[in-house]
Amino acid sequence: MEAVEVAGLRIAYERVGHGPPLVLFHGVGEDSRIWRPQLGGLSDVFTVFAWDAPGCGQSDDPAQDLSAEDLGDLTAGFLRAAVPAKPHLLGLSWGSMVALELYRRYPGIPATLVLVSAYAGWAGSLPPQEVERRYAQVLAEVDQPPEKFIEEWLPTLFTDKADPAVVAQVATIMAGVRPAGMRALLSASGRADYRPVLPTITIPTLLLYGADDQRSPLNVAHELHRQIPGSRLAVIPDVGHLAPMEAPDAFNTEVRTFLHGIAG
Template sequence: MPHPDPLLLIPGLNCTERAFVPLLPSLWEQTTVTLVNHRRGDTMADIAAAILAEAPPRFALLGFSMGGYIAFEILRQAPARVSRLCCLATMARPDTAEQADNRRRMMALAAGGKFDSVAGANFPNTVHPDNVDDVALRSAHLTMARDTGAQTYIAQQRAILSRTDSRPLLPTLAIPTAVIVGSADQVTGADGARQIAEAVPGARLTLIEGAGHLVPLEKPAETATAILDWLRS
C-alpha cells in the first residue's frame, strides 16, 4: 500500500539530485517523491524556508548529510508539517574546530579557482576504502560537484558553518525516525548517527556495511530497503 505522505529528498553538500537516482525506482513504488532544490540561500534558515515555500502541506522528510542539517531546520520552522524523518549519513552536533577550519580552507581554495581539485581531494573521504578506485563513483561525485559549482558550494559551506546545534531538538521529536549510515562513514560518522538514534525516542539505526559517506550511491539496494522499512513502519 503506498505511503499517504509524499517524500521529500534533500541532497548533501556539493551533491545534486543524482545522489538519489539509484533509489528512485524502489521509492516510487511506495510514495510520491520530490527531489528538493537546496541550492538557494547561504543560511540554514533561508534554505529551509525556500524548501517549505514549495513543499506540500504535510510530508515525510529525508535529509542526506547537509540535507539532514536542513531537515532539522525544517523541523524547527514547521514541525507540524513533517510526518516522519529519515537521517541519512548526517549528524546533529556542530563541527569540531578542526572540521570548521577544514571547511574554511576548502572554501578559500574554491574561491581561488581550485574547485575541481577540492572535489577530487575530498572523494577518498566520502566512500568506503574498497571504493576509492571505483571510476563510476568518482565520476558521479565530480559531476555533482561541477553541477553545483563553486559559488553554491561556498554558500552551502557558509550555511553549514553557521548552523544551529540540533542535539537539543532530538528528544522533542515524536515522529517515526530512521537513522541510516555507512559503516565506514568518514564525514559525519557512525558515532554521529548513533547519537541521533539514541536521542530521538523510538528511532531505528541501520548501519550499512561496505559503504562510506556516499551510501546511497555505494549501496543503493541496501539503502532503499532501509528507507522502505521506515516508510512502512
C-alpha cells in the same frame, strides 16, 4: 525537471512515481542527480521528490548571506508549493541539516525523518577545530576549478570497494558546483548546531549510516540515536558517506522497511 517559485527564487526538482510523498534533500556539492537510484528504486510505492537546493543544479542562487532561518523558510515554501500532502523527509549529509532546520521551524510539516550520514550540524557533532577546518577548507576551495578539489573529496565519500562508475558519476555532479551557491549554503549551515532540536523530535525517525563513513562516523550516529527519542539506527556494512549511491539496494530496502513499518 519541474520548478516552483519560492520567495522570488526558482527551485527545480524531479518528481517520479505514485504514493505517499517522499522528499529527498541532497548534500553540499551535489544536486538532485545524486538520487537516481532512489528515484528509480522507490518510486513504485512513493511519489519521490528530489530538489535542487537553492544555489545547486537548476535552482537559482540565494543571497550570499543566507541564514539558517532563511533556508528553513525556503524549504517550507518549497514543500508547500510542490508537495501535495504531509511528506516523509530524507536528508543526506548537509541535507540532514536542511531537514533538522525545517523541523526546528516547522515541526508540523513532516510525517517522518530519515537522516542519512547525518550531523546535528557540524558544530553539533564535530570538535570545534574540525568544524573550523571544514569551514576554511570549503571557503578556500569555492573559487578553485572543481577538478582541483574533487579528487581530494571522493576518497572521503566512498570506500575503496565502491563501483568506479558510481564514483565517476559523483565527480561529474560535483564538477557543476557553483561558488555563489556554496557560499550561501556555508553561510546558512557551516557552523550550525542542532543539538537542542534533537530531544524535541516527536515523529518517527530513522538514522541511516554507512559503517565506514569517514565524514560522519558512527560515534556521531550513536549520539544522534541517543538524543532523538524513539529513533531507530540502521548501519549498512562496508559502505561510506554516500550510502545511497554506493549501496543503493541495501539503502532502499532500509528506507522501505522503515516507512512501511510506520504505515503499518
